[in-house]
Amino acid sequence: MRHAFRERLMLAAALVLTTVYLFPLYWMYITTLKSGSAIFASPPAFWPTDPQWQIYGHVWQSRNMGRYILNSLVIASGAVAIVSVLGVGCAYVLARYRNIWVDAGLFLVLMLQVLPASLMITPIFVGFSQVGLLHYPRLAVIIAIAAKGMPFFIVLVRATFMSIPRELEEAALVDGDSRSGAFFRIALPLARKGILVSGMLIFMQAFGEFVYSRSMIQRVELQPASVGLYSFMAPNANEWNSIMAYAAIYMTPLLAAFVLLQRGIVSGLTSGALK
Amino acid sequence: MKGRWSSIVDGKGFDIALVALPLTFLLTLSGLPLIYNVLMSLQQVDLFSLGTFWRPFVGFKNYSELFAQQETWPILANTAIFVAASIVGQFLIGFGLALMFSTNFPGASWLRGLFLVSWVMPGLVVGAIWSWILSGDFGVLNFLLRESGLINGNIFWRSDPNYSLLAVIIANIWLGISFNMILLSVGLSAIPADLYEAAELDGANAWQRFWTITLPMMRSSIGAVIALGIILTLQQFDLFAAITSGGPNDSSNVAQYWAWELSFRQYDFAKGATISVIMIVFVMLAAFVYVRSTRHEIRG
Numbered sequence: 157m158r159h160a161f162r163e164r165l166m167l168a169a170a171l172v173l174t175t176v177y178l179f180p181l182y183w184m185y186i187t188t189l190k191s192g193s194a195i196f197a198s199p200p201a202f203w204p205t206d207p208q209w210q211i212y213g214h215v216w217q218s219r220n221m222g223r224y225i226l227n228s229l230v231i232a233s234g235a236v237a238i239v240s241v242l243g244v245g246c247a248y249v250l251a252r253y254r255n256i257w258v259d260a261g262l263f264l265v266l267m268l269q270v271l272p273a274s275l276m277i278t279p280i281f282v283g284f285s286q287v288g289l290l291h292y293p294r295l296a297v298i299i300a301i302a303a304k305g306m307p308f309f310i311v312l313v314r315a316t317f318m319s320i321p322r323e324l325e326e327a328a329l330v331d332g333d334s335r336s337g338a339f340f341r342i343a344l345p346l347a348r349k350g351i352l353v354s355g356m357l358i359f360m361q362a363f364g365e366f367v368y369s370r371s372m373i374q375r376v377e378l379q380p381a382s383v384g385l386y387s388f389m390a391p392n393a394n395e396w397n398s399i400m401a402y403a404a405i406y407m408t409p410l411l412a413a414f415v416l417l418q419r420g421i422v423s424g425l426t427s428g429a430l431k
Numbered sequence: 432m433k434g435r436w437s438s439i440v441d442g443k444g445f446d447i448a449l450v451a452l453p454l455t456f457l458l459t460l461s462g463l464p465l466i467y468n469v470l471m472s473l474q475q476v477d478l479f480s481l482g483t484f485w486r487p488f489v490g491f492k493n494y495s496e497l498f499a500q501q502e503t504w505p506i507l508a509n510t511a512i513f514v515a516a517s518i519v520g521q522f523l524i525g526f527g528l529a530l531m532f533s534t535n536f537p538g539a540s541w542l543r544g545l546f547l548v549s550w551v552m553p554g555l556v557v558g559a560i561w562s563w564i565l566s567g568d569f570g571v572l573n574f575l576l577r578e579s580g581l582i583n584g585n586i587f588w589r590s591d592p593n594y595s596l597l598a599v600i601i602a603n604i605w606l607g608i609s610f611n612m613i614l615l616s617v618g619l620s621a622i623p624a625d626l627y628e629a630a631e632l633d634g635a636n637a638w639q640r641f642w643t644i645t646l647p648m649m650r651s652s653i654g655a656v657i658a659l660g661i662i663l664t665l666q667q668f669d670l671f672a673a674i675t676s677g678g679p680n681d682s683s684n685v686a687q688y689w690a691w692e693l694s695f696r697q698y699d700f701a702k703g704a705t706i707s708v709i710m711i712v713f714v715m716l717a718a719f720v721y722v723r724s725t726r727h728e729i730r731g
Binding site: 163164166167169170171173174177178180181183184187195196198199200238242243245246248249250252253261263264265266267268269270271272273274275276277278279280281282283285286299300302303304306307310335336339360363364365366367370371381382385386389391396399400402403406407410411413414418419421422 | 445446448449450452453454456457458460461462463464465467468471476481482483484528531532534536537538539542543544545546547548550551552553554555556557559560561562563564566568569571574578605608613662665666668669672673676687688690691694695700703704706707710711714715717718719721722
């Protein structure tokens with residue numbers, strides 16, 4: 157009896173704290189539904205009395221969001237493609253061997269994972285401009301993001317490979333399969349869920365990336381949605397309902413993907429960071 | 432030739448090929464810029480010499496000039512405050528939440544999952560939302576603080592030099608709670624339950640159990656989380672760009688934002704590289720602690 161009461165008390169406290177935590181998200185969505193004058197009302201309305209749904213279509217059109225989102229998709233897909241093609245094999249090898257070279261490789265990967273983008277952009281920008289890569293700014297951003305995200309991907313996918321017993325591959329080798337055959341036919345299919353979740357995480361990060369895009373893409377037609385949002389937020393911006401609508405359109409697909417993949421993301425993140 | 436090919440298909444060559452390609456990619460695109468960064472910090476770089484590698488070598492002139500600038504020390508102090516305050520806030524709130532969720536009431540794991548939502552949000556979106564919440568005249572935070580009687584007049588979070596850094600810290604704490612909470616939860620769940628049962632039989636109360644079991648058992652998790660927090664806080668750029676742009680008058684500027692400003696607003700790439708080099712040393716130190724505190728699990 158006492159136990160049940162305590163559990164209910166904890167649940168109530170957790171619900172309150174979760175509500176407080178999620179309030180900024182709620183406030184974003186609520187603000188989008190207010191009119192241009194209602195957002196400046198005092199006291200502010202915590203529930204929209206006169207929801208302005210048309211603002212989404214309006215912002216989408218007037219800010220040319222289709223183009224921005226498309227650029228974000230191109231950049232994120234490109235980065236994920238590079239990261240997964242190169243990263244999976246590396247993660248596999250780092251999971252299967254244990255010697256000084258693997259330790260050194262892993263240490264290198266972990267150290268490269270932590271370099272802040274805003275500090276690395278200076279040498280990357282100058283270097284890329286010297287080799288002429290800045291003539292293809294989206295490609296340049298894709299490559300830079302891939303280099304930034306790959307260590308994290310390798311760490312996550314390596315954890316997945318570690319959980320697959322190597323006896324399965326050895327059995328395939330005994331049955332006459334080649335080394336590469338065992339990798340492609342046994343290990344890779346078994347790890348696909350972990351690879352998929354890690355790829356999604358890289359995709360989401362790349363979809364929201366800002367520093368590299370802001371610094372390397374000058375032409376508006378090629379800029380992603382994060383840069384579009386930045387230029388929308390001029391220092392004295394006051395159309396907060398439109399800005400919040402932009403933000404909502406930008407992140408709602410990510411939110412949906414997060415809700416669908418929540419279990420996988422939680423276990424992927426925790427296994428990568430600490431295990 | 433045939434021998435090499437068959438080694439790639441069916442032998443050690445296959446593994447070496449798998450690992451060599453990505454490591455080359457990483458070394459070219461992260462390792463090389465790292466070295467180039469150090470080189471540029473020792474050179475005189477301007478828009479005319481941008482296209483060549485052989486620029487005039489100036490030794491440590493960039494460094495000495497940088498530390499002669501009057502804004503350098505305040506910005507470095509801001510960076511320290513930003514990191515320390517963010518870590519303390521994120522860690523305490525995250526640890527509290529992790530302890531709460533570890534009691535495993537019905538719905539705990541589901542609610543805990545909701546806290547991860549900030550992880551998938553683009554940094555600029557988080558910055559935009561907090562800019563609006565922290566807005567001076569019409570921000571909802573000022574309204575809530577006024578209603579609860581904590582303040583009398585509005586605080587201009589983003590444009591008052593006394594509060595601008597705090598504004599970014601608040602947003603960054605909100606952003607960092609999730610990973611602190613989830614990683615500490617993992618650490619908590621690894622503590623064997625019979626330790627607590629034994630302590631309870633011996634008559635230890637909740638407070639004593641926390642200090643004698645939870646904290647000592649969590650030592651390596653806590654070390655990893657704090658080191659990772661320092662790394663992530665030093666990576667924070669988007670919130671500064673969205674909320675204060677480092678202003679007003681550098682009152683909320685931090686090293687990682689300033690480095691970018693020097694390079695891309697003032698086109699002083701040498702100074703930008705110099706700040707980068709200094710900060711990367713700090714990040715690497717934190718990374719070293721992080722890798723060490725998770726090392727036994729990396730090997731295992």
